[in-house]
Amino acid sequence: MMNIxxxxxxxxxxxxxxxxxxxxxxxxxxxxxxxxxxxRMSPSACNSQPWKFIVVNEPALREKVAMAASSKELGxxxxxxxxPVLIVVVKGKGKVIxxxxxxxxxxxxxxxDVGIAAENICLQALAEGLGTCIIxxxxxxxxxxxxxxxxxxxxxxxxTLGYPSKERRAKRRKDPDEVISYNKY
Amino acid sequence: MMNIxxxxxxxxxxxxxxxxxxxxxxxxxxxxxxxxxxxRMSPSACNSQPWKFIVVNEPALREKVAMAASSKELGxxxxxxxxPVLIVVVKGKGKVIxxxxxxxxxxxxxxxDVGIAAENICLQALAEGLGTCIIxxxxxxxxxxxxxxxxxxxxxxxxTLGYPSKERRAKRRKDPDEVISYNKY
Numbered sequence: 282m283m284n285i286x287x288x289x290x291x292x293x294x295x296x297x298x299x300x301x302x303x304x305x306x307x308x309x310x311x312x313x314x315x316x317x318x319x320x321r322m323s324p325s326a327c328n329s330q331p332w333k334f335i336v337v338n339e340p341a342l343r344e345k346v347a348m349a350a351s352s353k354e355l356g357x358x359x360x361x362x363x364x365p366v367l368i369v370v371v372k373g374k375g376k377v378i379x380x381x382x383x384x385x386x387x388x389x390x391x392x393x394d395v396g397i398a399a400e401n402i403c404l405q406a407l408a409e410g411l412g413t414c415i416i417x418x419x420x421x422x423x424x425x426x427x428x429x430x431x432x433x434x435x436x437x438x439x440x441t442l443g444y445p446s447k448e449r450r451a452k453r454r455k456d457p458d459e460v461i462s463y464n465k466y
Numbered sequence: 467m468m469n470i471x472x473x474x475x476x477x478x479x480x481x482x483x484x485x486x487x488x489x490x491x492x493x494x495x496x497x498x499x500x501x502x503x504x505x506r507m508s509p510s511a512c513n514s515q516p517w518k519f520i521v522v523n524e525p526a527l528r529e530k531v532a533m534a535a536s537s538k539e540l541g542x543x544x545x546x547x548x549x550p551v552l553i554v555v556v557k558g559k560g561k562v563i564x565x566x567x568x569x570x571x572x573x574x575x576x577x578x579d580v581g582i583a584a585e586n587i588c589l590q591a592l593a594e595g596l597g598t599c600i601i602x603x604x605x606x607x608x609x610x611x612x613x614x615x616x617x618x619x620x621x622x623x624x625x626t627l628g629y630p631s632k633e634r635r636a637k638r639r640k641d642p643d644e645v646i647s648y649n650k651y
Contacts, residue, residue, distance in 0.1 A: 290500075291504055319480075321640070321642060324484065333646070392577040394581060396584075397582070401479050405475050408476075453513065454515060462518065
């Protein structure tokens with residue numbers, strides 16, 4: 282039994298936005314714990330759970346990771362340094378059955394799984410009153426060095442987490458006709 | 467302002483399970499519309515929206531698509547034929563900036579995006595009282611033929627959708643210590 286209606290759920294999903302500004306306010310431990318739990322409980326191909334979530338909240342280290350995802354020169358993603366917490370999503374190898382299946386089908390199931398877990402984390406954060414931004418473009422080599430991530434693993438995403446400082450914006454999406462069809466492409 | 471607490475949200479996220487049995491009950495149009503909207507409004511790298519959602523609900527066609535994802539011999543995924551609606555998630559090409567970025571970083575951002583959209587669809591379905599299962603293993607060539615999907619596109623996932631016939635099961639996930647760490651891999 283859900284305590285939520287379909288309309289309320291859709292409002293939550295549509296409310297999520299990429300937050301590119303954060304307040305200087307600590308993320309409470311119980312909120313962070315539920316956010317990580319939302320990631321941990323995510324579904325994955327063959328229940329592979331091909332992920333590890335590295336919470337970066339030690340200030341000096343966090344700043345280094347943020348630097349590896351920003352570009353002062355280009356004025357690019359500099360807001361990352363404002364987020365009190367970063368969650369680095371590392372992709373593991375997955376189960377043999379999922380990897381073999383992925384090779385046969387030429388489909389990296391574990392990358393889909395990373396997306397699923399990231400969205401759960403973002404939605405949970407939103408329900409906690411927090412904001413997130415999913416960052417896929419960063420200096421992965423540097424981040425792996427900073428966090429001692431094994432060479433065989435990929436750091437796929439950095440999620441910023443904190444209390445957002447900016448207003449809600451209108452969303453731009455393709456028209457329904459462009460992305461939804463019935464019984465035919 | 468969210469009408470939902472963090473605890474309620476986590477309950478929803480944890481309640482989602484792969485539903486492998488469906489009732490013979492029609493999915494209402496307004497519910498389906500919100501479920502598709504949840505997919506359409508999903509975030510994606512550079513707001514690329516590299517997806518198309520094909521709703522398959524015409525019974526004869528739906529059965530053919532279900533057959534392309536089942537294996538009678540192996541008793542594998544035969545429940546797919548019970549679902550009154552299938553949603554085939556097709557991955558498009560994404561924006562040039564996202565594709566170039568993906569090539570530079572050796573990371574298929576659009577596959578992550580497909581995972582994000584799939585999870586939004588599943589969570590929205592759950593709030594509507596419906597169940598889903600994310601299927602990644604199917605005869606893609608056959609599905610593309612059946613739905614006239616262009617050769618340049620990939621059919622990444624089939625989502626089953628309908629009123630579930632089975633009880634909730636306990637979830638098995640890795641221990642928190644295995645998938646969560648702080649400031650270090």
